[in-house]
Structure formats: structure tokens, C-alpha cells
Amino acid sequence: MVADLIEEAVVQLLRDAVTALPPDVVDALRRAEARETSEVARSQLRIILDNIDAAGRLAVPICQDTGVHVFYVTGPVDASVEESIRSGVARATEEIPLRPNAVHPLTRENPGTNVAVGLPHIIYYPTDEDFLEITVLPKGAGSENMTALAMLAPADGIDGVKRFVLDTVVKAGGRPCPPTIVGVGIGGTSDLAVSMAKEALLRPLDLPNADPGLAALEEQLAEALNLTGIGPMGLGGDTTVLGVRISTAYCHTASLPVAVNLQCWAARRATARIYPDGRVRFGRSPFDP
Ligand code: SF4
Incomplete structure (x- = not known):
């Protein structure tokens, strides 16, 4: 797999994930607003939905806490995949931008990139498929x-x-x-x-x-x-x-x-499937890339 293609896909994945919620989550929030019997709860859900709309229109993160990043990777995995994911996260942190949340657990030193020992957290499921599938799950604290x-x-x-x-x-x-x-x-x-x-x-x-x-x-x-x-x-x-x-x-x-x-209600996730011929398909979960 071409390293640049993976890095580019990771930046796009993070942009998709943090600026627009998956349709199933938005639908569930809308249904909840429609059936709420509490006026306060309805107004909270309306504020959440307005916030989601505004983030989509302005292409900015839905929440100030853009989380730490958990990646699930299936397909032909080699050492370059991890490197590309890490450089994609650092680029996304600067370009989107994402809040630099990753700090040392004891000294609280912050590299400012969301890339450090253990983060992003990457879980691999190697397969012999010819495509690589990468899903990101940003988790707010x-x-x-x-x-x-x-x-x-x-x-x-x-x-x-x-x-x-x-x-x-x-x-x-x-x-x-x-x-x-x-x-x-x-x-x-x-x-x-x-x-x-x-x-x-x-x-x-x-x-x-x-x-x-x-x-x-x-x-x-x-x-x-x-x-x-x-x-x-x-x-x-x-x-x-x-x-x-x-x-x-x-x-x-x-x-x-x-x-x-x-x-949380900001249930962000996004998936990319990267093919050897350079095609990339984007979806919102490993169930619909
Ligand atoms: S828990 Fe979720 S909605 Fe709440 S501040 Fe964190 S990321 Fe944002």
C-alpha cells in the first residue's frame, strides 16, 4: 500500500469523523427529540442537533474535545501502515485542527500532535484481503x-x-x-x-x-x-x-x-477502504465502507 495514500485517507477519515456524525446517530437523536416528553430534554436535544448542523455547515469539529484516536485496521498489514496512520493523525491535528489531547500520564507533557507512545491506539486484524480497511473511533474523555x-x-x-x-x-x-x-x-x-x-x-x-x-x-x-x-x-x-x-x-x-x-452523543466514527489500485471508499463504520 502506498504510504501517502494511507496518510491522506487518515486525514480525511478524521475530518469526516469529527465534523459530521454518522446518519444513524443523527437519526436516533432526531427520533429522541420527537418522542421526548420533557421540555428541558427536548431543548437539550434541539441544541445538540443545531450544533451538529452548524458543525457540518462550517466544517468545524462538533465538539471541542476531538478525543484521542483509536484505529481498527484489517487487511494486509506491514510496518509502514502504523507510520502512515501516525503521520496522518499529526497532520489532521494541525490541518483540521484537532485539539492536542495526548499528554504524558504523569508529567502531562504534550507533544502537540496527538501522536506519542501508545497513541493513536491501533488494533490490527491482519487478513489476506487485497484491500486495507481503517476505522477511526475518536473518544472524548x-x-x-x-x-x-x-x-x-x-x-x-x-x-x-x-x-x-x-x-x-x-x-x-x-x-x-x-x-x-x-x-x-x-x-x-x-x-x-x-x-x-x-x-x-x-x-x-x-x-x-x-x-x-x-x-x-x-x-x-x-x-x-x-x-x-x-x-x-x-x-x-x-x-x-x-x-x-x-x-x-x-x-x-x-x-x-x-x-x-x-x-457520548458525539458518537464519531468513520471508515476507509483502500484498494491497491489507489481507489479509496469512505463510509461511517466497518459495516458500510
Ligand atoms: S464527552 Fe463527548 S460531547 Fe462531552 S465533551 Fe467529551 S467529546 Fe464532547
């Missing part, structure tokens, strides 16, 4: 800071999982800028559960879970979470979440890991 992991006992079962998801969202209150999308990772090891919870956020809101049992659980959890009354921006109302996304993996017979990763 307000929602990322509410991430939670529980190592439940197997006997806690599905009721324990539901309780943990509900407790996490209630404890987060207005801090993750609701209405949120709730990513849930169930099973695996502790690190895999956390990773699955975040990656589950890539599935568009209009695409049901392929597993009917999990699809039903997502619906049930979303309904329960919307009864908490937290509401848009935590000011009360019927819309605390826009949806719940669950991913699962097998786990140790003595374990039941569960992780929750919240995504």
Missing part, C-alpha cells in the same frame, strides 16, 4: 472516563451483567454527555472485555445484533436505562441512551468479565 470493568462470579449470571450495566450508567449520570451509546463486552479476559466494549460501539444504531438473544438483551437494557430519568446532558428526560451494543467472547469457566464503555 467525558465518556471514556466512565469506563468500568467487573470480574463477576459465574453465578452472578445475566442478572449480574444487567445490574452492572445499569449501575455503571447511573453512577456516570450526566458526566459522559448523554444520551450515550453503551458498549458492553461480556466474557473473554479482563482486557478483552474492555476492548470488546469499545469495539461494540462501531456497530451502527440501525444494525441489530446478529445474535437474536443479544439483540433482545440490548433492547431490554436500553429500555431500562431510559427509565433512569438521567436524560440528555443529565438534565432529566426520557433519553439517557440511544442504544446498547453488546459483544461477547468465551471466558474461563470460573470467570464472568463484564466491561462497559460509554460513547
Whole structure:
């Protein structure tokens, strides 16, 4: 793959992601506004939708917190891919611009580029396809800071999982800028559960879970979470979440890991598929590049 092509695609991906929300998210916000019974909640959703419109018209970021950047890469991966993604992030930080959020965890030193040790975070799924697919998920701190992991006992079962998801969202209150999308990772090891919870956020809101049992659980959890009354921006109302996304993996017979990763209403994501002949197709998730 040509390094310049990948770098260019990464800049475009970040521009698309931070200046315009995916259509499924905008539709879900509009539907929420239409069915809200609380006047305050309706006005919050209207402000959010006006903000999204203005960002699109002016081609500026939807939120001042343009996040830190998680990339999912599938296809023929070599060392140059990482280099191109990192240079694309540095260029995007200057050109769009993005807020330079990446700092050293202890000294708080800021390189000013969003590129440093560990960031952007890149997760690879090598395949023998001839195209490279890159998805970016910018994560703002307000929602990322509410991430939670529980190592439940197997006997806690599905009721324990539901309780943990509900407790996490209630404890987060207005801090993750609701209405949120709730990513849930169930099973695996502790690190895999956390990773699955975040990656589950890539599935568009209009695409049901392929597993009917999990699809039903997502619906049930979303309904329960919307009864908490937290509401848009935590000011009360019927819309605390826009949806719940669950991913699962097998786990140790003595374990039941569960992780929750919240995504704020600024649920940004974008995908590019880069072909060897230089064509690039852009979409808003790995499900529609
Ligand atoms: S949580 Fe999301 S909407 Fe809230 S400030 Fe951060 S990026 Fe913006």
C-alpha cells in the first residue's frame, strides 16, 4: 500500500469523523427529540442537533474535545501502515485542527500532535484481503472516563451483567454527555472485555445484533436505562441512551468479565477502504465502507 495514500485517507477519515456524525446517530437523536416528553430534554436535544448542523455547515469539529484516536485496521498489514496512520493523525491535528489531547500520564507533557507512545491506539486484524480497511473511533474523555470493568462470579449470571450495566450508567449520570451509546463486552479476559466494549460501539444504531438473544438483551437494557430519568446532558428526560451494543467472547469457566464503555452523543466514527489500485471508499463504520 502506498504510504501517502494511507496518510491522506487518515486525514480525511478524521475530518469526516469529527465534523459530521454518522446518519444513524443523527437519526436516533432526531427520533429522541420527537418522542421526548420533557421540555428541558427536548431543548437539550434541539441544541445538540443545531450544533451538529452548524458543525457540518462550517466544517468545524462538533465538539471541542476531538478525543484521542483509536484505529481498527484489517487487511494486509506491514510496518509502514502504523507510520502512515501516525503521520496522518499529526497532520489532521494541525490541518483540521484537532485539539492536542495526548499528554504524558504523569508529567502531562504534550507533544502537540496527538501522536506519542501508545497513541493513536491501533488494533490490527491482519487478513489476506487485497484491500486495507481503517476505522477511526475518536473518544472524548467525558465518556471514556466512565469506563468500568467487573470480574463477576459465574453465578452472578445475566442478572449480574444487567445490574452492572445499569449501575455503571447511573453512577456516570450526566458526566459522559448523554444520551450515550453503551458498549458492553461480556466474557473473554479482563482486557478483552474492555476492548470488546469499545469495539461494540462501531456497530451502527440501525444494525441489530446478529445474535437474536443479544439483540433482545440490548433492547431490554436500553429500555431500562431510559427509565433512569438521567436524560440528555443529565438534565432529566426520557433519553439517557440511544442504544446498547453488546459483544461477547468465551471466558474461563470460573470467570464472568463484564466491561462497559460509554460513547457520548458525539458518537464519531468513520471508515476507509483502500484498494491497491489507489481507489479509496469512505463510509461511517466497518459495516458500510
Ligand atoms: S464527552 Fe463527548 S460531547 Fe462531552 S465533551 Fe467529551 S467529546 Fe464532547
